[in-house]
Amino acid sequence: xxxxxxxxxxxxxxxxxxxxxxxxxxxxxxxxxxxxxxxxxxxxxxxxxxxxxxxxxxxxxxxxxxxxxxxxxxxxxxxxxxxxxxxxxxxxxxxxxxxxxxxxxxxxxxxxxxxxxxxxxxxxxxxxxxxxxxxxxxxxxxxxxxxxxxxxxxxxxxxxxxxxxxxxxxxxxxxxxxxxxxxxxxxxxxxxxxxxxxxxxxxxxxxxxxxxxxxxxxxxxxxxxxxxxxxxxxxxxxxxxxxxxxxxxxxxxxxxxxxxxxxxxxxxxxxxxxxxxxxxxxxxxxxxxxxxxxxxxxxxxxxxxxxxxxxxxxxxxxxxxxxxxxxxxxxxxxxxxxxxxxxxxxxxxxxxxxxxxxxxxxxxxxxxxxxxxxxxxxxxxxxxxxxxxxxxxxxxxxxxxxxxxxxxxxxxxxxxxxxxxxxxxxxxxxxxxxxxxxxxxxxxxxxxxxxxxxxxxxxxxxxxxxxxxxxxxxxxxxxxxxxxxxxxxxxxxxxxxxxxxxxxxxxxxxxxxxxxxxxxxxxxxxxxxxxxxxxxxxxxxxxxxxxxxxxxxxxxxxxxxxxxxxxxxxxxxxxxxxxxxxxxxx
Amino acid sequence: xxxxxxxxxxxxxxxxxxxxxxxxxxxxxxxxxxxxxxxxxxxxxxxxxxxxxxxxxxxxxxxxxxxxxxxxxxxxxxxxxxxxxxxxxxxxxxxxx
Numbered sequence: 001x002x003x004x005x006x007x008x009x010x011x012x013x014x015x016x017x018x019x020x021x022x023x024x025x026x027x028x029x030x031x032x033x034x035x036x037x038x039x040x041x042x043x044x045x046x047x048x049x050x051x052x053x054x055x056x057x058x059x060x061x062x063x064x065x066x067x068x069x070x071x072x073x074x075x076x077x078x079x080x081x082x083x084x085x086x087x088x089x090x091x092x093x094x095x096x097x098x099x100x101x102x103x104x105x106x107x108x109x110x111x112x113x114x115x116x117x118x119x120x121x122x123x124x125x126x127x128x129x130x131x132x133x134x135x136x137x138x139x140x141x142x143x144x145x146x147x148x149x150x151x152x153x154x155x156x157x158x159x160x161x162x163x164x165x166x167x168x169x170x171x172x173x174x175x176x177x178x179x180x181x182x183x184x185x186x187x188x189x190x191x192x193x194x195x196x197x198x199x200x201x202x203x204x205x206x207x208x209x210x211x212x213x214x215x216x217x218x219x220x221x222x223x224x225x226x227x228x229x230x231x232x233x234x235x236x237x238x239x240x241x242x243x244x245x246x247x248x249x250x251x252x253x254x255x256x257x258x259x260x261x262x263x264x265x266x267x268x269x270x271x272x273x274x275x276x277x278x279x280x281x282x283x284x285x286x287x288x289x290x291x292x293x294x295x296x297x298x299x300x301x302x303x304x305x306x307x308x309x310x311x312x313x314x315x316x317x318x319x320x321x322x323x324x325x326x327x328x329x330x331x332x333x334x335x336x337x338x339x340x341x342x343x344x345x346x347x348x349x350x351x352x353x354x355x356x357x358x359x360x361x362x363x364x365x366x367x368x369x370x371x372x373x374x375x376x377x378x379x380x381x382x383x384x385x386x387x388x389x390x391x392x393x394x395x396x397x398x399x400x401x402x403x404x405x406x407x408x409x410x411x412x413x414x415x416x417x418x419x420x421x422x423x424x425x426x427x428x429x430x431x432x433x434x435x436x437x438x439x440x441x442x443x444x445x446x447x448x449x450x451x452x453x454x455x456x457x458x459x460x461x462x463x464x465x466x467x468x469x470x471x472x473x474x475x476x477x478x479x480x481x482x483x484x485x486x487x488x489x490x491x492x493x494x495x496x497x498x499x500x501x502x503x504x505x506x507x508x509x510x511x512x513x514x515x516x517x518x519x520x521x522x523x524x525x526x527x528x529x530x531x532x533x534x535x536x537x538x539x540x541x542x543x544x545x546x547x548x549x550x551x552x553x554x555x556x557x558x559x560x561x562x563x564x565x566x567x568x569x570x571x572x573x574x575x576x577x578x579x580x581x582x583x584x585x586x
Numbered sequence: 587x588x589x590x591x592x593x594x595x596x597x598x599x600x601x602x603x604x605x606x607x608x609x610x611x612x613x614x615x616x617x618x619x620x621x622x623x624x625x626x627x628x629x630x631x632x633x634x635x636x637x638x639x640x641x642x643x644x645x646x647x648x649x650x651x652x653x654x655x656x657x658x659x660x661x662x663x664x665x666x667x668x669x670x671x672x673x674x675x676x677x678x679x680x681x682x683x
Binding site: 140141144148149150152169202204205326328330331332 | 606651655658
């Protein structure tokens with residue numbers, strides 16, 4: 001009888017809703033805010049000053065997945081990979097002092113490449129600020145130049161609002177990284193629960209400019225009168241989700257499109273109006289014809305020096321139309337004749353309406369002819385090489401096997417330029433690389449983040465042997481969470497791009513660029529990752545097929561020529577039309 | 587050609603705003619000749635920084651846009667020469683006294 005009474009009482013109690021918590025900690029407020037902002041994945045590394053947050057996280061594992069990386073730099077690059085493929089802000093946790101300073105490279109990378117991130121760092125107790133306490137670093141001042149915005153929060157009641165502002169700023173306008181530094185007392189402090197309110201406006205911040213019709217009309221008039229118009233598409237097209245608008249604009253006006261490094265994927269590489277990739281190692285036609293066009297239409301790109309070469313020799317004959325959401329980019333490097341300060345989607349839509357239907361067949365043909373010269377002098381030789389393998393044939397084979405449809409994450413150097421040249425990207429947000437900052441060590445963790453962001457897509461990291469060893473510890477993360485990324489290391493036992501410059505411009509003085517590498521296969525196997533090494537052409541395709549078919553992470557080392565160079569090349573200080581197709585003879 | 591410019595920056599009065607402003611000038615290696623910064627007399631949440639700079643017309647225009655990118659900055663305006671700076675400086679000094 002007593003037992004029955006107890007059972008009845010328990011059943012009644014189960015029907016009664018649990019009383020709302022009277023108070024929550026600042027840490028719980030943080031996690032609730034992150035969830036309210038749509039976060040379900042965090043990359044991080046715990047430590048003393050962020051322990052209250054991690055303690056709270058213990059009770060949120062049903063709603064928040066935390067990936068324990070092996071170094072904070074791995075966390076932030078993983079968050080970048082996640083953000084680049086999903087378009088959502090990547091979230092990072094790190095502790096104070098070295099934990100926070102280890103984020104600096106990733107923040108700088110994300111800022112220059114317009115990647116939305118929200119980084120949460122723990123900080124010492126507020127009463128210890130400025131006292132040189134253990135693991136105290138002035139993170140806010142340290143990260144001012146490498147964040148879009150940052151803030152220090154010292155009271156729990158301010159956490160929710162700071163997080164809301166952080167997401168709004170990170171995602172809006174030209175996206176970028178944001179850092180919220182929270183003192184330990186604020187993480188511990190008990191407060192009344194507050195309902196998270198998303199930020200929709202900041203008095204001093206105007207992320208989306210109002211498009212000026214006069215600017216659009218002036219640009220349209222110039223385009224309609226042009227004989228050799230030319231579109232340079234940058235990452236702004238992808239960030240504005242304007243790939244369809246770009247396609248419609250190009251198709252209606254008949255204008256050829258070239259892509260910057262970060263703009264790859266913004267326009268299908270198999271489209272008849274696509275003429276290639278721009279820049280220091282870009283295609284011959286796009287670089288040479290920059291100095292032949294009469295109207296140059298730059299969309300969501302910032303005229304990086306790797307695109308322009310010597311600016312005094314850049315498109316001097318052309319009228320420049322520059323479309324950008326960031327007003328500070330307009331006239332920063334190249335003076336615009338017509339500036340359209342607007343979101344790329346809106347601007348391209350408006351321009352398509354106002355521009356006349358046209359065709360520029362002979363102009364597009366001139367790109368084809370120039371690219372044919374490049375094919376004969378560079379590409380054909382690389383694809384039909386004998387002897388030791390080269391990077392170009394590996395990437396070409398990968399591109400063919402995946403039909404240009406995988407997410408390809410590259411590091412920095414020769415393999416990156418080769419991938420940009422030979423992987424035939426067809427879709428938006430499939431090219432993930434460190435563009436502006438050129439961060440070696442980016443690719444391995446960024447590929448983890450990309451795979452976790454879009455698990456159904458094949459994600460392939462292409463890395464050099466130098467960059468691979470900068471963040472190789474993240475193999476531990478890949479092992480622990482069984483993240484099925486595919487890793488290709490193109491091993492030339494050199495810091496290849498630096499060596500190339502030493503060969504071409506420093507009379508082959510190979511100063512500190514040759515590497516003695518570990519046994520990469522044993523290293524991968526130590527992390528329980530299946531691994532294979534290819535040293536000859538005969539086994540390349542089979543090895544790539546095996547890698548792509550694997551349902552687990554997979555490591556493939558391909559030994560390539562030690563002293564191969566990437567061509568074409570615009571030498572430093574030269575103009576874009578001074579592009580070299582082979583090493584200079586003298 | 588380099589010359590004096592008075593740059594007036596209206597912003598929120600948050601911690602670190604002044605650092606952000608100075609960082610941008612430092613990064614561009616723009617010479618700061620004089621600087622005053624103060625809270626808005628009627629609203630402490632807002633503030634103004636006035637900087638006397640020695641730079642080119644091209645650079646001041648670029649710097650203005652980079653400053654306006656800062657989240658806390660409402661707007662920036664500049665004037666050729668130092669007379670605006672002297673006027674604002676003396677006006678503000680008089681208020682403090």
